[in-house]
Amino acid sequence: MHKVWLLLLPGFLLLDVIRMLAVFKAANASFRRTRNKLAGYDVRLASAAGGQTLSSSGVALSTGALPHRLVGRASTLFISGEPAPGAAEAAGAQRLREWLSRNRRRLNRCAVLGAQALLPPAPEARVVRRQGRAAPPALRCGGQGPDLFAAGMRTRSWRVIEPGQGADLALSWIEEDRGAAFIETLASRLPGPRSRRCGTLRRRRLPLEPPAPDARIGVLHQWIAAHLQEKLSVTRLAQEVHMSTRSFARFYERATGLSPGRGVQQIRLDTARRLLETSTRPLKAVAAQCGYGSQEVMRRAFVRDLQMTPREYRRRHTAMKAAGAA
Numbered sequence: 001m002h003k004v005w006l007l008l009l010p011g012f013l014l015l016d017v018i019r020m021l022a023v024f025k026a027a028n029a030s031f032r033r034t035r036n037k038l039a040g041y042d043v044r045l046a047s048a049a050g051g052q053t054l055s056s057s058g059v060a061l062s063t064g065a066l067p068h069r070l071v072g073r074a075s076t077l078f079i080s081g082e083p084a085p086g087a088a089e090a091a092g093a094q095r096l097r098e099w100l101s102r103n104r105r106r107l108n109r110c111a112v113l114g115a116q117a118l119l120p121p122a123p124e125a126r127v128v129r130r131q132g133r134a135a136p137p138a139l140r141c142g143g144q145g146p147d148l149f150a151a152g153m154r155t156r157s158w159r160v161i162e163p164g165q166g167a168d169l170a171l172s173w174i175e176e177d178r179g180a181a182f183i184e185t186l187a188s189r190l191p192g193p194r195s196r197r198c199g200t201l202r203r204r205r206l207p208l209e210p211p212a213p214d215a216r217i218g219v220l221h222q223w224i225a226a227h228l229q230e231k232l233s234v235t236r237l238a239q240e241v242h243m244s245t246r247s248f249a250r251f252y253e254r255a256t257g258l259s260p261g262r263g264v265q266q267i268r269l270d271t272a273r274r275l276l277e278t279s280t281r282p283l284k285a286v287a288a289q290c291g292y293g294s295q296e297v298m299r300r301a302f303v304r305d306l307q308m309t310p311r312e313y314r315r316r317h318t319a320m321k322a323a324g325a326a
Helices: 014-033 087-102 166-178 180-189 215-226 234-240 245-256 260-278 283-289 295-306 310-325
Strands: 002-008 041-047 051-054 060-065 075-080 107-113 127-129 147-150 158-160
Touching (some): 014 041, 014 166, 075 166, 180 260, 215 234, 234 245, 245 260, 260 283, 260 295, 260 310, 295 310
Parallel strands (some): 041 060
């Protein structure tokens, strides 16, 4: 399992931490459903010395002490809070910087929220702004904050995020690991309102695009979208990519994080959503075009994955579109 360390400093933002925990919990639940526990995330709340750490809202969370040295495979680190002024606090911040330097080879992704003072100083882990050309999309977080690189560390970047972007950060990390198709399903299962990054406006077309580096997945998804009214068994999908059924099932799950059956369900659901958004066709006609056995089967699929009926989905989308045009 991939270890994720949430390093909490006094004054950390509680809501961002809670939302990140919810995202990783939902991802682990998905892995358990596919019996792929080794692909999950071991999330740990930590502080310099362990014990209770007080958030900016006055609620304290229990944390464990950071180990002197990280072991095992590469880890992900998120730091929230701000070292307080004072001699004792400055000494604590220095110890954390030393810890970062000591464990830099075990950290492959790092992000901070309000703790930029802890970023490793020059020359050992010099933090610089990208010069000359735009940083690749993977190095940005929601279009906010500078694109940072920590020279001398095995991190892609030090991401600096804004309050409220904790869930988006966790989702972007999981998307890097598991691909777009997996994150689409995961985002639809999260409780509460979606952000613009993983909300309806962003998610509605993604499953029809390649969710993994292997182009065969993208081609297969386009073929599925064009044949939703047919019986799309695992055997039929395997024939389309010229694989045995068993090899195809392993190949598809490894590339997308989903079973083939779940992938078909997601594409069917996304196609139905797009039709509801862009047409006034009756629900029965939409259900038939998307390969649902009946309007009731489509209704159950919407309630299960989106917590709303197709009629309610169309009504909400129409209201959002009208509000955006106002």
